[in-house]
Amino acid sequence: MSGHVLPVSGRVWSWTLQAFPPKPPYRPPAGGYRPYHVGYVDLGEVLVEAQLAVPRAEIRIGLPVRLTTVPAYHDEDGTEVLTFAFRPDREGER
Amino acid sequence: MSRTDDVYVVGCGMHPFGRDENVTGMDMAERAVCEALADAGVSWEDIGYAAGGSDVSGKPDTLVGRLGLTGVPFVNVQNGCATGASTVLTVANALRAGEASLGLAMGFDKHERGAFHVSAARYGLGDWYAETGMMLTTQFFALKTQRYLHEHGISERALATVAARAFRNGSHHPLAWRRKPLTEQEILDSAEVSPPLTQYMFCSPGQGAAALVLALGDRAFDLCERPVRLASLAFRTRRFGSFEVFAPWLPPGPHRSPSVDAAEAAFRTAGVRPADVQVAQLQDTDSGSELIHLAETGLCGHGEQEELLACGDTDPTGRIPVNTDGGCLAGGEPVGASGLRQFHEVVRQLQDRAPGVQVPGAPRVGFTHVYGAPGISACSVLTV
Incomplete structure (x- = not known):
């Protein structure tokens, strides 16, 4: 296996909202579970599943998005663990 | 293919689906099997081959302890949502292969409330996938x-x-x-x-059981007024x-x-x-x-x-x-x-x-x- 660089921006291919708190082993962020968006982002050669840091009013199939990170949870020693996500890409709208 | 090689459903039985804390998966399975046998007008001793499936509620073949220790071959199947179909396939193939002329396919389960519990490792995925709320x-x-x-x-x-x-x-x-x-x-x-x-x-994940009696060729028409051909x-x-x-x-x-x-x-x-x-x-x-x-x-x-x-x-x-x-x-x-x-x-x-x-x-x-x-x-x- 070898590394393969993927583009950091793409378009929302499908989306949904996680509207209820998942069972463990899900680890909620500091402050507890809040509903979050999940979807597939079309990066051209592959669709990648990720959290979507996009407000409900904006979210739609085809929305241009860009890679970002969001807090996932705090580890036992207090370290904040981040995970990858996608946010609206204003430049992608042009 | 002639009628001789065809497999037919000659009896079916079911325990009502739903939620009932007073019965176990095995209880429901036993009732479904007994109904299917009665529907076909045969007894457990007549069954020459059996297959059963359950995801979480027990080993199906242990039902012989309740149904009768006849020595019948009893295959356990675990194929997720296709479990029931797999039991029918297993029995039908055995009948066609000449193992027996009468078989039984059954399945049962009793699940906890709420979404199915999943393990990332079981699907070959890292823990992060479930921990970050995507599983x-x-x-x-x-x-x-x-x-x-x-x-x-x-x-x-x-x-x-x-x-x-x-x-x-x-x-x-x-x-x-x-x-x-x-x-x-x-x-x-x-x-x-x-x-x-x-x-x-x-x-919703619930509970229930169902069973079919399958028969090969002419045997089906001896037993059943209107056998259903698989x-x-x-x-x-x-x-x-x-x-x-x-x-x-x-x-x-x-x-x-x-x-x-x-x-x-x-x-x-x-x-x-x-x-x-x-x-x-x-x-x-x-x-x-x-x-x-x-x-x-x-x-x-x-x-x-x-x-x-x-x-x-x-x-x-x-x-x-x-x-x-x-x-x-x-x-x-x-x-x-x-x-x-x-x-x-x-x-x-x-x-x-x-x-x-x-x-x-x-x-x-x-x-x-x-x-x-x-x-x-x-x-x-x-x-x-």
Whole structure:
């Protein structure tokens, strides 16, 4: 296996909202579970599943998005663990 | 193929689906088996080959302790949502191979409340996938449905039409769990689970058991006034590029489902066209799944579903009656029993003795379809 660089921006291919708190082993962020968006982002050669840091009013199939990170949870020693996500890409709208 | 080599359903039995803390999975299984044997007019001692399945509620072959220590070969099957179909396939093949002339296929389960508990390691995924909140079956069904509605221009109301028909059918069925009819608006207004799917568009893990007695060739006609012929049964796993649950990535598509492969094989072997089907059972883990499966199995074209549903074509009096017993939406999904429930309903419909609403006009061609994680499907054609 070898590394393969993927583009950091793409378009929302499908989306949904996680509207209820998942069972463990899900680890909620500091402050507890809040509903979050999940979807597939079309990066051209592959669709990648990720959290979507996009407000409900904006979210739609085809929305241009860009890679970002969001807090996932705090580890036992207090370290904040981040995970990858996608946010609206204003430049992608042009 | 001559009648001698054909396998027929000659008896069926079922423990009502739902939730009852007073019975175990094994209790329900025993009752379903005894009903199926009585329905066929045979005894456990007559059974020459058996297969059983349960996802979480016990080892099926230990039922011999309750049914009788006859020494019968008893195969245990665990194939997720395709478990029931796998038991039928196992028994049918054994009968054709000359192992016996009379066999039994059965399945049961009793699940905890709420979404199925999943383990990332069991699916070959890292812990991060579940820890960051992406390992939920409900998300998968919502994502697949969302994309499908978008691609084919189908409205969210169609999802409510599916569920409303399921609960309407369930309300007339003595073995169903959910017997209260709900309006489309009530379904649309119920709690959001994962848009576009609401609470009443999802089935719940439940409990239940079902069993079939199968007979080979002439034996079937000695035992049963109207044996139902297993014209075909095809089981398929996914191929590269299918869109399945718990996929951190997908190829860009097109995404071909194992349901397409299984349905095509089932129709081809049976020599029957999808248009010939007069009563169908489709996997309806959620409203979106049934909608998609209608087209994947070939019962209609992609994008035709909304009109089909709105016209009542999938109602018991319609052109292609679907899930006449309310399906998983009204019955819940005890994984091991669910596929056999489908057979139970179609067999009873074809014998003109449906427990719930009978499809009028003496239907002669039935179809069953199951689909499950991660990318398995089984389809059958049943005829009289």
